[in-house]
Amino acid sequence: MAGGRPSSGCCSLQDWSVARSASSATFGPWRPSVAGDVTANGLPVCPCPEAWSARADRGIRVDTLFWARLLPGERWRRVPAVGVALTLAGVVAIVIRAICCRIRPCENLRVTSSMSPRDSALVRAARRQSVPYTPVWFMRQAGRSLPEYRKVREGVGMLDSCRRSDLVAEITIQPVRRHRVDAAILFSDIVVPLAAVGVDLDIVAGVGPVVARPFRDQADLDRIPELTPEHVPYITEAVQLVLPELGATPLIGFAGAPFTLASYLVEGGPSKNHERTKAIMHGDPQLWNELCARLAQISGAFLRVQARAGASAVQLFDSWVGVLSRKDYETFVQPHSAAALSAVADCDVPKIHFGVGTGELLASMGAAGADVVGVDFRTSLTDARARIGDGYAVQGNLDPALLFAPWPALEKVVRSIVAEGAQSPGHIFNLGHGVLPGTDPDVLTRVVELVHEASAH
Numbered sequence: 001m002a003g004g005r006p007s008s009g010c011c012s013l014q015d016w017s018v019a020r021s022a023s024s025a026t027f028g029p030w031r032p033s034v035a036g037d038v039t040a041n042g043l044p045v046c047p048c049p050e051a052w053s054a055r056a057d058r059g060i061r062v063d064t065l066f067w068a069r070l071l072p073g074e075r076w077r078r079v080p081a082v083g084v085a086l087t088l089a090g091v092v093a094i095v096i097r098a099i100c101c102r103i104r105p106c107e108n109l110r111v112t113s114s115m116s117p118r119d120s121a122l123v124r125a126a127r128r129q130s131v132p133y134t135p136v137w138f139m140r141q142a143g144r145s146l147p148e149y150r151k152v153r154e155g156v157g158m159l160d161s162c163r164r165s166d167l168v169a170e171i172t173i174q175p176v177r178r179h180r181v182d183a184a185i186l187f188s189d190i191v192v193p194l195a196a197v198g199v200d201l202d203i204v205a206g207v208g209p210v211v212a213r214p215f216r217d218q219a220d221l222d223r224i225p226e227l228t229p230e231h232v233p234y235i236t237e238a239v240q241l242v243l244p245e246l247g248a249t250p251l252i253g254f255a256g257a258p259f260t261l262a263s264y265l266v267e268g269g270p271s272k273n274h275e276r277t278k279a280i281m282h283g284d285p286q287l288w289n290e291l292c293a294r295l296a297q298i299s300g301a302f303l304r305v306q307a308r309a310g311a312s313a314v315q316l317f318d319s320w321v322g323v324l325s326r327k328d329y330e331t332f333v334q335p336h337s338a339a340a341l342s343a344v345a346d347c348d349v350p351k352i353h354f355g356v357g358t359g360e361l362l363a364s365m366g367a368a369g370a371d372v373v374g375v376d377f378r379t380s381l382t383d384a385r386a387r388i389g390d391g392y393a394v395q396g397n398l399d400p401a402l403l404f405a406p407w408p409a410l411e412k413v414v415r416s417i418v419a420e421g422a423q424s425p426g427h428i429f430n431l432g433h434g435v436l437p438g439t440d441p442d443v444l445t446r447v448v449e450l451v452h453e454a455s456a457h
Contacts (some may be wrong), residue, residue: 011017026170050425075282103221117250117312122183124374126350128426132454134330135182135251136448139354140434142187145441148174158203162192165237172242176249179445183250186306190256190317191264193302196231196411197224207269213269214275218287224294227301235302239309250313253306257318257355258295258336265291274323281332290334294434300343314344315352315374318365322357322376331360334368341369352395356433359383366392377432393426398447400431403439407446414447414452418454429455 001115117123143149149171153161157166161167171187195201200212222364227334242251264270273275281288303314322331341351353365354374366373366388375396384394398417402410421427423427429451430454435444 007082017376019275019437024111045147073383082435087384109128115248115361117246117248120182120248120250120312122428123312123350124424126352126393130425133452134421134427136429136451137181137185138139138175138184138431138435138444139180141181141183141185141444142171143435144437145435146178146443147441148178158189158205159192159195160434162188163234164240165234167386168234168238169241169245172238172251173245175444176246179448181448183252184242184246185252185254185315186235186242186311188235188254190254190261190319193227193255193298194224194261194265197298201264208270209264214276215262215265215281215291221287221290224291224292224298227298229301229305232302232305235305235373236309237427239306239311243310251311252313252315252352253303253309253311254315254317255299255302255340256318257321257333257353258292258299259333260301261289261295261299261322262288262318263320267293271320274320281328285332288332289336292333293339296336297337297343299340303340304343304347307344307349311349313350313352316341316370317355318353318355318358318432321355321361321365323439324360324361326360330364334364337365337368346368346390350393352428354395358385363388371427372426374430381417381427382423389426394421394426395430397430397432400433400436400439402450403436403443403447409445409452410443410447414450415454418451422455 033307078194119133121131121133122137124131130254148362152167152170156164156167161171162380171186175181176184189203189209191199191201191203202210202212204210213220215221218260239251239253253329266277266280267274280291290401299316303316318333318337321329324333326417336352341353350371351369351373352374353368353370354362354376355365356376357378358365358376359379360374362379362384364374372393372395373384373388375381375394377397377399379397381394381397384396388394396417397416402413405413418429421429
């Protein structure tokens with residue numbers, strides 16, 4: 001336990017719901033809180049005994065509040081010590097620990113309010129509407145920088161983690177609990193839908209996706225069937241577990257873009273030069289386009305599953321597309337990215353399009369059908385807006401390496417990005433790429449607070 005927080009926020013959502021229901025039946029209405037440690041009627045906000053102890057470490061006498069609730073008025077003060085001990089053993093051990101014995105302590109979640117995620121700051125910013133403050137979330141916010149993430153992932157492979165709906169839901173919510181970010185992004189990986197349709201691949205620690213049999217010729221296309229919702233039932237289940245816990249906080253669904261997926265399939269794994277990918281792209285454009293058309297269907301269907309399950313926005317990641325010229329992008333890639341994004345055109349969700357090293361491609365990526373263009377840290381928001389025009393919101397773009405800098409230096413850059421983003425409607429604060437594994441999570445929390453404070457109006 002550090003800083004008064006439980007050392008892990010790791011309940012499975014199903015167990016959490018059971019615990020919450022039983023706790024409500026025994027102790028009264030459940031009222032989770034964001035800002036405080038106790039509810040409006042003075043009750044502790046979390047049913048886990050360990051979490052109560054965490055709040056006691058902050059100086060809150062939750063044991064007193066607990067007994068006051070069990071024995072209203074002043075009667076609890078007159079209960080003999082033996083009676084208190086017996087009651088504690090009977091009520092706490094039987095009722096609470098019987099419920100929570102299989103789950104770990106958990107931090108309270110956001111308040112479930114009457115406001116819809118569609119009215120959230122993030123969705124409004126994505127639509128270039130007025131917002132009370134700049135919304136903020138981080139790519140890879142649910143990942144190795146969080147100790148609670150590392151704990152729940154112990155002994156579980158990456159692909160298996162992405163297929164277990166309870167684990168997906170828990171990991172998705174962890175950064176919302178800890179950082180109070182303005183959106184959750186569904187925990188998954190861009191190659192999950194490829195594995196779901198039968199592509200033989202694995203996510204190797206320290207390497208990334210590795211394909212057993214790389215795709216090189218026409219016959220390989222037969223190994224890529226269309227993706228249907230039946231291929232990924234765990235995605236729908238995970239979204240349905242997450243949404244009640246998020247309340248008004250929006251959920252972002254995501255998928256990998258056709259070019260990046262094609263690169264993994266052709267190269268067999270991560271590549272610095274993408275030589276085989278470019279060779280097929282230029283040497284056999286028919287094969288290239290047929291491959292990307294199939295991948296566009298898979299990416300689009302994966303986005304659509306998440307949107308129809310309840311995601312409030314979607315993001316299409318094109319991690320490697322920055323290795324292309326603008327001409328090559330528009331000729332060989334843009335039509336397929338557009339096809340993927342068009343799969344959710346009728347879902348009424350904002351579409352974010354992001355790639356790494358894409359300063360020269362931003363206008364073309366926006367034209368592929370995005371509502372929000374993600375900007376990495378190599379291009380300023382001012383330059384990005386000059387290139388894409390006024391029809392798009394922007395997302396970005398703090399260099400994730402600066403999260404390791406001294407706070408005064410980091411604060412200066414964060415404030416500068418917030419001010420730059422405020423020059424035109426529609427800015428979502430994010431990193432210029434994903435959170436690095438060694439990032440101090442407390443720094444991320446401070447960045448969220450700073451963005452909100454610096455942008456509030």
